[in-house]
Amino acid sequence: MNALDLPNPPHQTRVVVAMSGGVDSSVVAGLLKRQGFDVVGVTLQLYDHGAATHRRGACCAGQDINDARAAADHLGIPHYVLDYEDRFRDAVIDKFAESYLAGETPIPCVECNRTVKFRDLLGLARELGADALATGHYVASRPLPGGGRALHRAKDPARDQSYFLYATTPEQLAFLRFPLGEMGKDETRALARDLGLAISEKPDSQDICFVPQGRYSDVIARLRPDAARPGEIVDLAGRSLGRHEGILHYTVGQRRGLGLSGREPLYVVRLEPATARVVVGPRSALATSRIRLDGLNWLGDGARGAVRDLPVAVRVRSTRPPRPALLTLDADGAEVVLAEAEDGVSPGQACVIYEDDDPRSRVLGGGTIRRIDALSARPPEAA
Structure with a gap:
């Protein structure tokens, strides 16, 4: 097995690298090239509008595409830019607007990973004859004894992106590789300098790449001016x-x-x-102890119907650590009962399920928060 847990030696193993134009994905391409893999870089143009294409920390548009192309040229690997704007608008931006107008707080990064990147781009990688698709996400995957791969939190808890990747399916995980899962950001930047990449000190991308200055309402107003x-x-x-x-x-x-x-x-x-x-x-009215999820993606062991009152840890916001809870799965989704009530749980956000609260814990899946059980979550007449 080679460094990516693939059967053939690196020179007989083609890997497509999703290159956003940032430091992380460029380092992945350079690291795999150095290890002898047959590397092909692919950059997706996802949007091309307004100030988002010029601000610090954007990705997949404007200057970032040029940065990805320059990195690929420096590394001596083939590089392709694909126009996925229509797919991104339909699968991510429009759903983001609809969710906000429904009173929810959506996470477009989850939808982007679920659809455009790990569905459409993964399919393209297969068409290019690749054995794997590698990305610059800070998350780890490990082989399972019975086949397939498990998703785990990254080595560096400050960089861990498992919250945004819970919707990755078992079939996708089998094809995906995350070489930065065992590194910290300082190591990545050091590698970028060692590889001679001009973008070694480039700022990190923002969570919501297509929202200039984080002003969600401006994007919604532009997309739905009558809303x-x-x-x-x-x-x-x-x-x-x-x-x-x-x-x-x-x-x-x-x-x-x-x-x-x-x-x-x-x-x-x-x-x-x-x-x-x-x-x-x-503030006390924000406390929530019971959460209903739909759109569940299950990465754990066993059939969903057999999971009842399973001790787990869950994360209801990307900025919060996993907290103890009990999980019950059913045909329609899942119910999570928190050991201690949490404030500010919002419909539309993700609830990500971990095996426990260990820093390298396995990701068991997750879903979209649709209902929260708190006095404040019910209309006054139902209180």
Whole structure:
């Protein structure tokens, strides 16, 4: 077996590397080339609009495509740029807008990995005769005793991207490789310098690449100009406290920008797209102990129907560590019961399931949060 756990020697093993124009993917291409693999670089042009193509930390557009091409030329590998703008708009950007207008807080990076990168690009890699598709994600995969591969958290917890890759299927995992999963960012940049890459000090890409300056509402307003429906800001009892210019400007857990005065800080605890209401309350109203998931991707062992009250650890935000919970799977998805209630759990976000809270824990899968069981999550009349 070679360094990628593939059967043939490197010179007989073709690997397509997804090159975004950043340091990480360029290092993956250079590292595999140095190890003797037959490396082909592929860059996807995913969008080409507005300030996002010029700001620091963008990816897959504008200057980043030029950076990827320059890195491939320096490494002496073939490189292709593919126009996937239509696919990206349909699979990622449009769904992002729809989810926001439904009162959810979506994660487009998950959808991008699930569709454009690990479905469409993976299919292209196979057409190019590749034995594997390698990316610059900080996540690890390891062979399973009975065949296939398991997904694990990265060596560097500060760089771990497993939260955004939970939707990777077993079939995709068998073909994917993540050479940076056992490295830290400092090691990657050192390798970039050693490889002579001009982008060794380039800033990291942002989580949402197509949102300039992180202003989600601007993107939604451009995509759905008629969607900003004004409405009321109300408390948990339904009493009006003020007005707003559209729920697309708010997310669950938000405190700033409400324009409300009072002695007690208020937070967004629920969005009601049908009535265009923003429901606010005290921080205590954000506590959630039970979560319902759909769109479940199961990477664990055994049949889904056999999983009931399984002790696991779950992550309900990318910035939070995994926390203890009990997991039950059924035909429609999953139910997660948290050992301790968490604040700000929002529909549309991902809930990623880990075997335990170990820093190198295995990823068992995850799903999209659709329902949260908290007093604040129910309409006043149901409380």
